[in-house]
């Protein structure tokens with residue numbers, strides 16, 4: 001399971017979340033040899049949902065009404081991505097360079 005947080009709000013919405021997620025996926029798929037990586041995200045967190053969707057995560061289900069905030073109930077959206085759905089951004093090139101260089 002994966003989760004990320006950028007602490008400084010000034011750095012939100014600049015693509016860093018997508019970059020960080022891609023690096024984590026690259027590590028998980030191409031160094032740890034995982035085949036499926038999943039995450040949970042609150043349904044109100046549209047920025048995070050979009051960030052993960054743009055990297056290639058797909059919604060696989062919802063844990064209904066998993067969080068109550070101020071009397072309002074929110075689902076947790078479950079998302080996952082397969083190794084074959086992800087294009088390596090760094091690790092594969094690094095390993096090729098090691099072989100040839």
Ligand SMILES: CC(C)(COP(=O)(O)OP(=O)(O)OC[C@H]1O[C@@H](n2cnc3c(N)ncnc32)[C@H](O)[C@@H]1OP(=O)(O)O)[C@@H](O)C(=O)NCCC(=O)NCCS
Pocket residue numbers: 003004005006007011012013014015016017018019040041042045046047048050051054
């Ligand atoms: C969630 C988080 C990691 C995303 O990282 P980020 O760098 O802000 O996100 P990115 O810029 O890579 O991508 C966000 C996308 O959502 C879009 N977006 C931003 N605000 C949005 C909103 N309110 N509704 C819908 N989409 C939104 C952005 O435009 C961007 O899409 P684009 O690339 O097409 O422009 C970061 O905002 C964060 O750390 N938030 C606080 C902690 C958190 O919520 N962590 C997730 C726990 S599951």
